[in-house]
Structures are given as structure tokens and as C-alpha cells.
Amino acid sequence: MTQQTVATTPIAGQKPGTSGLRKKTRVFMAPGYLENYVQAIFDGIGGVAGKTLVIGGDGRYFNETATGTILAMAAANGAARCIVGQGGLLSTPAASHLIRTRGADGGLILSASHNPGGPDADFGVKYNGPNGGPAPEAVTAAIHARTLDITEYHVFTGGAVALDRLGQARLGNMAVEVVDPVADYAALMEELFDFEAISALLRGGFRVRFDAMHAVTGPYAREILETRLGAPAGTVVNAVPDPTFGGGHPDPNPVWAADLMARMQAEDAPDFGAASDGDGDRNMILGRNCYVGPSDSLAVLADRAHLAPGYAGGLAGVARSMPTSAAADRVAEARGMACYETPTGWKFFGNLLDAGRVTLCGEESAGTGSAHVREKDGLWAVLLWLNILAVSGKSVAGLMTDHWARYGRNYYSRHDYEGVDSAVAEAIMADLEARLDDLPGAQAAGLTVARADVFSYHDPVDGSVATAQGLRVFFEGGARVVLRLSGTGTEGATLRLYLERLETDAGALHQDPQAALAPVIAATEALTGIAARTGRRAPDVMT
Ligand code: G16
Secondary structure (H helix, E strand, O other), rough: OEEEEOOOOOOOOOOOOOOOEEEEHHHHHHHHHHHHHHHHHHOOOOOOOOOEEEEEOOOOOOOOHHHHHHHHHHOOOOOOEEEEEEEEEOOOOHOOOOOOOOOOOOOEEEOOOOOOOOOOOEEEEEOEEEEOOOOOOOHHHHHHHHHHHOOOOEEEEEOOOOOOOOOOEEOOOOEEEEEEOOOOHHHHHHHOOHHHHHHHHHHHHEEEEEOOOOOOOHHHHHHHOOOOOOOOOOOOEEOOOOOOOOHOOOOOOOOOHHHHHHHHHHOOOOEEEEEEOOOOOOOEEOOOEEEHHHHEEEEEEEEHHHHOHOOOOOOOEEEOOOOOOOHHHHHHHHOOOOEEEOOOOOHHHHHHEEEEEOOEEEEEEEEEEEOOOOOOOOOHHHHHHHHHHHHHHOHHHHHHHHHHHOOOOOEEEEEEEEEEEEEHHHHHHHHOOOHHHHHHOEEEEEEEEEEEEEOOOEEOOOEEOOHHHHEEEOOOOOOOEEEEEEOOOOOOEEEEEEEEEEOOOHHHHOOHHHOOOOHHHHHHHHHHHHHHHHOOOOOOEEO
């Protein structure tokens, strides 16, 4: 026998409504746990017999072992072919591209995204569908349902594939193709962007620092920025994927990419700084002394994407997640583009992209992307910024100044309270939700509530409805706060506050965002009592 069927019981513990499973690495490493969840995915998508799958991950601890296990399970479940990144590596956007370009039936991506990696940190698995994007709600619901009644899994035991060797191999009856994780993706970037203009910029002394945070984008960024575009060696730092991400937290924000932030504020700062996360789908954009928030980045890209060849024909429309600021809406309105507001989660952009209603999408959680794949794409965002900088001849700060002068500034910040006792976090949300109807007209620290609701989304393409997607309080004068519980944490609850205030007075466009948002922060505390109820004096992370 080269194949085993192993009896199992429901153990995966996936939260309903989430598009994958994130747990502590040791949980995934426990005997049969990964297998149990992978079989639930296979069963939940109607089996994989005769199908082609793309498999790869972000290189975190357990990535390569898990890749081997998944290949063995795909073989035992009758898959026809698996396309796998060399060494088990594929960035999330590169996996999405491979699924699409190779006409695969879907893919499994091994990552816990921006969460830390290592035996005592986090691991994750998610399924992407044939369009290359995160599974839609109906599919995640079917997978979740299967995690609750699974009884057995199947695994091939007759050999293994050497993941370090490029080329064709076999696992039982299944073909396995080990591919260069970077090549197809780099070719796609060359199609979309003006590599000549970017190259001239980089060779002309414009200095870039790209921090790969010891994660998967290192090899992609080195190949594209240094080899193809001619940036000096050393432009990409922390470029070798490491199973523990150098012991760090591969989350490209001002807190976790503090070293890059500091360098961009130094006297000899480079002209442009950027970072990406564990699996390469998030991005952070910086100029000298200038942090570009994700919501502003989406707005600038929506305004100027036509400067890149891949978008020269203009954009069909733009979509943003609800907690993302309305900066992009103002661009869409001025340019006569459609604009959509979706719940948090990239999967909600899939239908809009597939239907050709939007070309660009973005989220406040440092994700920006376009119709070129069905995932957010960190390096893509960096290249689009470089393309715009090269063609416009402006600095990052110069672009932001121009942008705010034209459209006004949506001051924005997200405050995260991490590792909060789940019962406390849920009570804060429930108490506010119970009072939403009574809030209009109420005073909170000097602001007046205009309206308040729970966000629901009606998908205009397939008519599906997603309810309970966050609490929104709008204040007179245009400020708002959104409250949500994170769906991606692995310890306790993470309570997120998304604070926003529009400023159109040209004289007040360059304040510190925290100062500009002080009235909204105070009003939120007055409405929720978060500090007292969590015992925290300040948020753990402010972006
Ligand atoms: C994932 C999704 C993103 C979403 C984020 C929300 O990000 O892919 O679309 O914005 O979760 O996270 P939370 O629920 O913690 O606010 P990633 O980068 O972790 O895959």
C-alpha cells in the first residue's frame, strides 16, 4: 500500500467566516492536525480528483514540511497535477498569478501573513479558488462545515518530491512541477510597469530601501529591483527568507518596521522606502520624513495609476474596505469612476474584479492591489509608486502635498488593542451595538453623533449579503469611528478602532494625524470606555 486512510475527528477549530486557518505552529504540527484541515478543504471544495493545484507558502517555520504533507494528500486524493514553488516558496500574489496563468483549479497557500513565524509563533493555511483569489464566503462555509464532521483523511506514503529541484516529478499518479517562484511574477510586473522609466530613475541616483523583513518578498524584490531594474546591490535588505523572520514580526507598519521608519527620517535618508509582510501581499510606503498611510496610498494610486502602461487606459473603478478612509472615494468622484465599499477581507473584492467593475482595490490594513491578480500585492504597490514617481518627477512628500491640496486630507489612524480578554472585547462591542439606535444626537467629548449603524454588504455582482461587518459611528462635520474585532489574531481578541476626519482647510493639512484626530479619539473613549474596561492606557499599535 502506498496510500493510507487515517481516521480522524473534528479538530481544526476554524472560525466561521474566515478564509483560512491560523493557529500556533505547534498546533499545526500536532499529529494529524494539518492533515485534518487540508482534507476538510479538499472535501469542502468537492474533492480534488483530476484537479490541478498550486501550492506554496511564505517560508515560515514548518512551511516545507507542510508543503510535502499537502502534496502527499493531494496525490492520495487523486489530484492530477500540483505546481509548487521551489523550496515550497511562493508569495501570496505570485501564487494567485500562477493559479490564473496556469488555469489551475485553485491553490493552497501556507502562511500566517504578517504574524510572526517559528515553532512558538504562528502558522496558517488558506485555499484560493480558480480565479486566484481567497475563497468566497460560500466556499469557506463549506470548508468550515466539513471541519465539523470530518471522519478521515488520505495521505500518499510511497515517496516524496525533492522540493529544491526545479522540474517535473511524480508522486504516485500525480504530476508535480517544481517552479521558480519568482520568474512568472517578475514577467507580469514587466508587462504592467514602465521598467525603462523606473530603471532610469534608479540608475540616476534615486535611492530606494526595500525591507523584505526576512520574509518571502526578498527574492522577488532582489530579482526585480536589483537585477532587472538595476538598483544598487543592497537596495533590498533583510532579503533572505528566514523561518522565524529574523525573530521579528513581518508586519510592514511603523511599529514593526521601526528600523526602516528611523532610516527614512535620518539626514541621509533614501528617497523612497518600502516594506512588505510575511507572504508579500501587504506593503508600507515611505518617503523622506513622510509616511504614506495605506488609505492615502490607495487614493494616490487611484489618481495616478494611468501613468503606468498597465493602467494607461484608465481604471474601471476603485474599491476599498469599509474601515479604509474615504480618500479614494474623493478621487473616484472627481475622476468619474465607480467606487465600492466592501467589508474587511480581500475576498470581497473578487466579484468586483472578476466582473470588471473595478481595477484597483485597497484596505487600511496595508493591502493594495489590482485586477492583475486576485490578492493584494506588496511589491506591485511598490512598483506602481516607483512608476508614478519616475514619470511625475516628484518626491513622495511632494505627491502627498499635491494630493491633499487637490482633494483635502482624510486624517486617519487605526488603534489596535491586542491580546484583550475576549469576553471584555466582545462586551465592549455588544454594549455599543445595543446603543446604536439611541446615539444620533448624543454628545461625546464635544462631538455630536450624526448616525450609527452595523455595516452590512450587499454584493452587487452575486447578490450575497454579509452582515455584522463592524460598528460605525459618524459624527456631525464628517468624522467617524469604526469598531471591529480582528479576524486574524491567534491570542485573545484584538480590538481595532478606525478613526477618520476630513480636513479641507489648506492651512491645516500638515498636522500630526493623532493630534488632528484627538477629538474623535476622545469621543470614542467617551462612547466605549475602552481604557477603563481593558485597563490599557494606550493602544498597542497605532498606524
Ligand atoms: C487579512 C485579509 C485582509 C484583511 C485582514 C484583516 O489580511 O487578507 O484582506 O484586511 O486580514 O485583518 P483583521 O481581521 O485582523 O483586521 P492578511 O494580510 O492577514 O491576509
